[in-house]
Amino acid sequence: xxxxxxxxxxxxxxxxxxxxxxxxxxxxxxxxxxxxxxxxxxxxxxxxxxxxxxxxxxxxxxxxxxxxxxxxxxxxxxxxxxxxxxxxxxxxxxxxxxxxxxxxxxxxxxxxxxxxxxxxxxxxxxxxxxxxxxxxxxxxxxxxxxxxxxxxxxxxxxxxxxxxxxxxxxxxxxxxxxxxxxxxxxxxxxxxxxxxxxxxxxxxxxxxxxxxxxxxxxxxxxxxxxxxxxxxxxxxxxxxxxxxxxxxxxxxxxxxxxxxxxxxxxxxxxxxxxxxxxxxxxxxxxxxxxxxxxxxxxxxxxxxxxxxxxxxxxxxxxxxxxxxxxxxxxxxxxxxxxxxxxxxxxxxxxxxxxxxxxxxxxxxxxxxxxxxxxxxxxxxxxxxxxxxxxxxxxxxxxxxxxxxxxxxxxxxxxxxxxxxxxxxxxxxxxxxxxxxxxxxxxxxxxxxxxxxxxxxxxxxxxxxxxxxxxxxxxxxxxxxxxxxxxxxxxxxxxxxxxxxxxxxxxxx
Amino acid sequence: xxxxxxxxxxxxxxxxxxxxxxxxxxxxxxxxxxxxxxxxxxxxxxxxxxxxxxxxxxxxxxxxxxxxxxxxxxxxxxxxxxxxxxxxxxxxxxxxxxxxxxxxxxxxxxxxxxxxxxxxxxxxxxxxxxxxxxxxxxxxxxxxxxxxxxxxxxxxxxxxxxxxxxxxxxxxxxxxxxxxxxxxxxxxxxxxxxxxxxxxxxxxxxxxxxxxxxxxxxxxxxx
Numbered sequence: 001x002x003x004x005x006x007x008x009x010x011x012x013x014x015x016x017x018x019x020x021x022x023x024x025x026x027x028x029x030x031x032x033x034x035x036x037x038x039x040x041x042x043x044x045x046x047x048x049x050x051x052x053x054x055x056x057x058x059x060x061x062x063x064x065x066x067x068x069x070x071x072x073x074x075x076x077x078x079x080x081x082x083x084x085x086x087x088x089x090x091x092x093x094x095x096x097x098x099x100x101x102x103x104x105x106x107x108x109x110x111x112x113x114x115x116x117x118x119x120x121x122x123x124x125x126x127x128x129x130x131x132x133x134x135x136x137x138x139x140x141x142x143x144x145x146x147x148x149x150x151x152x153x154x155x156x157x158x159x160x161x162x163x164x165x166x167x168x169x170x171x172x173x174x175x176x177x178x179x180x181x182x183x184x185x186x187x188x189x190x191x192x193x194x195x196x197x198x199x200x201x202x203x204x205x206x207x208x209x210x211x212x213x214x215x216x217x218x219x220x221x222x223x224x225x226x227x228x229x230x231x232x233x234x235x236x237x238x239x240x241x242x243x244x245x246x247x248x249x250x251x252x253x254x255x256x257x258x259x260x261x262x263x264x265x266x267x268x269x270x271x272x273x274x275x276x277x278x279x280x281x282x283x284x285x286x287x288x289x290x291x292x293x294x295x296x297x298x299x300x301x302x303x304x305x306x307x308x309x310x311x312x313x314x315x316x317x318x319x320x321x322x323x324x325x326x327x328x329x330x331x332x333x334x335x336x337x338x339x340x341x342x343x344x345x346x347x348x349x350x351x352x353x354x355x356x357x358x359x360x361x362x363x364x365x366x367x368x369x370x371x372x373x374x375x376x377x378x379x380x381x382x383x384x385x386x387x388x389x390x391x392x393x394x395x396x397x398x399x400x401x402x403x404x405x406x407x408x409x410x411x412x413x414x415x416x417x418x419x420x421x422x423x424x425x426x427x428x429x430x431x432x433x434x435x436x437x438x439x440x441x442x443x444x445x446x447x448x449x450x451x452x453x454x455x456x457x458x459x460x461x462x463x464x465x466x467x468x469x470x471x472x473x474x475x476x477x478x479x480x481x482x483x484x485x486x487x488x489x490x491x492x493x494x495x496x497x498x499x500x501x502x503x504x505x506x507x508x
Numbered sequence: 509x510x511x512x513x514x515x516x517x518x519x520x521x522x523x524x525x526x527x528x529x530x531x532x533x534x535x536x537x538x539x540x541x542x543x544x545x546x547x548x549x550x551x552x553x554x555x556x557x558x559x560x561x562x563x564x565x566x567x568x569x570x571x572x573x574x575x576x577x578x579x580x581x582x583x584x585x586x587x588x589x590x591x592x593x594x595x596x597x598x599x600x601x602x603x604x605x606x607x608x609x610x611x612x613x614x615x616x617x618x619x620x621x622x623x624x625x626x627x628x629x630x631x632x633x634x635x636x637x638x639x640x641x642x643x644x645x646x647x648x649x650x651x652x653x654x655x656x657x658x659x660x661x662x663x664x665x666x667x668x669x670x671x672x673x674x675x676x677x678x679x680x681x682x683x684x685x686x687x688x689x690x691x692x693x694x695x696x697x698x699x700x701x702x703x704x705x706x707x708x709x710x711x712x713x714x715x716x717x718x719x720x721x722x723x724x725x726x727x728x729x730x731x
Binding site: 154162376402404405445 | 589617633
């Protein structure tokens with residue numbers, strides 16, 4: 001014991017670090033209320049970041065950042081290296097948790113008014129930390145260098161190319177060449193392993209330094225307003241009269257939560273395993289439907305749902321406005337009420353953003369806007385739609401399948417959802433309208449005029465006309481009955497028949 | 509020695525040191541910047557583009573659209589399979605082709621060809637194109653990207669080498685445009701109107717007066 005003390009003193013004599021450590025731990029006082037479970041997310045994000053550094057270094061022992069070998073080195077990690085799959089899973093789940101925890105931390109800070117004077121810069125540095133975290137998430141997905149990564153890069157390049165004037169140049173710099181290839185992976189490796197982590201470490205240090213210097217945001221009390229002139233004096237007073245040492249009174253909750261988060265990541269890693277890699281990054285394999293990782297699913301939905309004309313402006317201006325808004329926030333409302341109980345707009349903003357992101361993410365999981373490429377050959381027409389049908393109508397059902405209508409239209413809840421379900425289309429559209437829609441398209445449906453001959457159109461429409469619920473008749477053009485009743489019947493023509501004349505009779 | 513409060517000898521030397529470092533930094537910045545922007549400068553004057561053979565003309569039957577693959581002309585040692593690129597070749601008639609990039613004009617996902625319905629469909633965001641590459645539906649704002657082609661020594665060759673992207677492609681890769689809107693048709697004579705005002709759904713418009721051929725740039729006018 002004495003020896004240990006002597007060694008400790010030897011180091012302390014040279015490092016002189018005991019005093020500063022005491023100052024930021026037991027000597028660092030925090031307002032009593034802030035020793036709360038609401039204040040654990042920042043330290044949890046830092047803990048996960050450290051996990052990512054450790055697991056990242058471990059992965060780099062095996063991973064090869066080469067376009068030719070990255071994918072196989074991941075297979076090697078997954079299947080051959082002892083527990084390689086587990087380290088990959090920890091790193092992958094760690095990234096998911098990190099994005100989530102950083103977002104929760106940000107919401108907490110926003111709702112508790114912690115961005116207000118004098119902590120504006122802490123918030124601004126935090127915004128950059130969020131952007132870097134997302135940058136790590138995207139570049140990490142690229143390093144997985146599978147089909148999703150390859151086509152995800154293509155999406156990134158397509159977005160970047162839309163920047164006016166500079167677009168094509170940005171794409172070439174981003175890809176490191178004319179196409180997505182080895183050089184692209186190398187530069188994303190450099191970003192993911194050196195550039196962004198280096199900046200992250202620096203920014204985290206500044207972020208933490210400011211938390212220490214300015215003190216943790218006190219628990220917001222409704223009615224206790226922030227005033228630039230008096231705030232810091234009030235805070236020091238609070239620290240003095242109602243303060244407790246951060247170590248151990250505050251830190252134990254951080255430690256408990258950090259342990260819980262790490263255990264949760266490990267549990268997910270063991271239970272769900274690593275992410276991918278999916279198919280090899282071979283662009284000649286086109287039977288793929290690339291999907292982004294979950295933190296960018298909302299963007300995938302947005303890109304599918306925006307009207308085409310709004311897309312480029314939204315993609316280029318949207319992020320600038322959002323980031324500028326976040327950076328300007330502490331200057332726009334740097335004083336005043338901190339408590340979320342008296343900031344309804346702040347609460348509604350968070351709810352709105354959460355609902356939007358949640359809805360888009362949920363929708364992206366279903367992706368109703370994507371045609372189901374195999375529905376035409378994979379999903380049969382349910383038998384109940386074929387009972388009692390004529391030969392012509394069955395021919396129409398065949399055409400319905402073989403012309404890939406099914407890729408976008410569902411029957412019996414099977415098939416694509418790009419277009420409306422057709423289970424009861426005959427109730428909505430009359431025969432004329434069906435013919436017109438099939439041939440001319442419109443409303444986001446391609447025109448099939450040149451891909452269906454009149455006989456095929458006749459059969460297809462005959463089948464579509466059978467698609468109505470039992471007991472609910474198909475839609476009929478009322479004016480046609482009227483016209484037929486009022487006009488003198490043409491010779492040899494019976495009264496308006498139940499089965500309307502087939503469209504092919506109208507061909508000139 | 510100057511006793512001037514503004515400039516001491518040491519102060520001057522320090523400033524000279526800063527200046528010296530600034531000059532060296534500037535001198536180093538030039539090659540560093542040149543290195544960082546190498547991928548950009550190398551591609552000046554279309555240096556990345558060259559003519560690549562897709563195979564004998566006979567491999568592509570008339571009236572059909574087939575998948576073809578080629579090796580990107582610009583290759584580095586670590587590229588692996590990423591330099592193998594796919595494209596769709598449509599042989600309009602004996603002499604006329606259309607070679608479409610595999611990348612959707614929306615955000616670059618690989619489009620798939622469905623001969624039965626004569627449509628290219630994109631699995632990502634739901635873009636669809638007619639057989640001549642013109643936009644049919646979905647988010648794309650334009651038709652599929654087309655590679656310039658020529659036939660040399662009986663082989664179909666295309667000018668390729670760069671990833672086609674919406675912002676860049678207009679310069680070199682010509683894309684089909686959206687077909688003219690169909691005129692409204694009455695409820696009773698669909699087919700009569702259709703045959704007269706058919707869209708370019710099946711490829712070449714019936715009449716070349718709708719400007720399609722001109723807009724398609726280098727593409728030969730439809731026969």
